[in-house]
Amino acid sequence: MLRLGVNIDHVATVRNARGGAYPDPVRAAKMAEEAGADGITAHLREDRRHIMDADIDALMDALTVPLNFEMAATDEMLMIALRHKPHAVCIVPEKREERTTEGGLEVSREENKLAHFIAPLRDVGCRVSIFIAADQRQIEAANRIGAEVIELHTGAYCDFHAEGRFDERDAELARLREMASFAHSLGLEVHAGHGLTYDTVQPIAALPEVMELNIGHFLIGEAIFAGLDPAIREMRRLMDEARA
């Protein structure tokens, strides 16, 4: 069974454009649950550009499906995660000037620091996931630091597709396929996400080792035209079709 995690960050982006209370990301999360999301993903960034602390409080209260809390490896975020103890914590790299999470985490460069960082999260029962590129060195390092899950960054694959660079897209897809299999062979659970759309989801959903996809920006954009519920149901249908 391939799980769908719906990322509701960009409902908050639209809300924050005016600084008021709507559209409410918690309402979107509840609707996503109704539409068949297996989990909700939210990224509390250091600059609070979309999700804010109160959104995490409200999501923890309101959700019946697991929350996947995305965060950078900072002391501030660690305190927040330990207070809430969400089902899963996904550690992502974060740069202030970036528009979105541009690359995967350089686990191999910060192995010791990250091993110490994730230990208390694991101790309180959070499933710790590390967001990385399809790179064997990073996967091996994620395994060594004690992560249970890796999430493979599909952004490059999606960008190549959007730019019509199909040879490079196919090469990246081959890397994702090989690295999903490698990570699985080490005993890691494999997730994937970033930039996925109706056009790019199926080859990723078809990778047998991938257990969960986290998808946000495209779904929130598509919701403007189709509504959030139909957009999520269509994504779910495409995932199931690819898996079958």
Ligand code: PXP
């Ligand atoms: N997975 C991770 C780790 C992410 O950081 C993001 C973006 O916040 C996503 C998945 C979802 O990406 P998108 O919004 O492009 O679908």
